[in-house]
Amino acid sequence: MQRLINLFIDSRAVVLKTIPFSDTSLICRIFTKEKGKISIMAKGAKRKKNLLSSVLECGNIIRLQYMFKENRDIQLLKEASLDYNIILIRKDLEKLLTLFSIIEILDKTTHPLNEAPILFRLINSTIKTLAVKKLNSKILYNFYLLHLAIQNGFKPNITNCSKCNTLFRDKIVLINGQLYCQSCDNFNSKLIHENSLSFIKKLMYTNINKINDLNVNDINLNSISFFLEDYIRYHIEGMNYVKSTSLLHKLSK
Numbered sequence: 001m002q003r004l005i006n007l008f009i010d011s012r013a014v015v016l017k018t019i020p021f022s023d024t025s026l027i028c029r030i031f032t033k034e035k036g037k038i039s040i041m042a043k044g045a046k047r048k049k050n051l052l053s054s055v056l057e058c059g060n061i062i063r064l065q066y067m068f069k070e071n072r073d074i075q076l077l078k079e080a081s082l083d084y085n086i087i088l089i090r091k092d093l094e095k096l097l098t099l100f101s102i103i104e105i106l107d108k109t110t111h112p113l114n115e116a117p118i119l120f121r122l123i124n125s126t127i128k129t130l131a132v133k134k135l136n137s138k139i140l141y142n143f144y145l146l147h148l149a150i151q152n153g154f155k156p157n158i159t160n161c162s163k164c165n166t167l168f169r170d171k172i173v174l175i176n177g178q179l180y181c182q183s184c185d186n187f188n189s190k191l192i193h194e195n196s197l198s199f200i201k202k203l204m205y206t207n208i209n210k211i212n213d214l215n216v217n218d219i220n221l222n223s224i225s226f227f228l229e230d231y232i233r234y235h236i237e238g239m240n241y242v243k244s245t246s247l248l249h250k251l252s253k
Ligand SMILES: [Zn+2]
Pocket: 161, 162, 163, 164, 165, 166, 180, 181, 182, 183, 184
């Protein structure tokens, strides 16, 4: 008989979703550095005077200790505290809706117990950057979408047409998750402009700490978001079920 593994784990995580369980407890879905997405039970967290319920709010970056049992769907939380203060995000509606979108996208596009330390690093640094004052959250949102696609193995080919291999210039179309030049498009698909594509290229090679310095004059950041969301929807299962993004787009109009 195989021995089941029980581990006491001290980790950092991002809270994806929290739901009440019984009169006093909470069940949270979190994304951890070591184990990827897991569910934890916080017993007694809903009791008055227990600060855990505010620690376990969606979008928080937390430090936690929990018992990990391999055969259990829900792990038992021992302790949790805030690892990073994101109060600035919660005071700003656009930042808050951006936070909910990036959190929900990660939640819907990942499977439980799929170790992905790079995705953890991406969500962790995205949230921390979002908390920076005067940060353009639209640039950051696009950065996140692009790097999420790349980390899942779907780096978009933004230099050549996927059909005829011609170098892109002027306008480009997205068909079935591939980028085509305008002459290869028989469907009159949605076009994206070359300057949006060069901006995506910049996002590919710019450090997250420097994205706010990028020049966004004449760049339609909303259309880039729509493009990247469409792109991910085609390649990554689960993106279709994301709802928060529609609220974010309503605000951006
Ligand atoms: Zn072509």
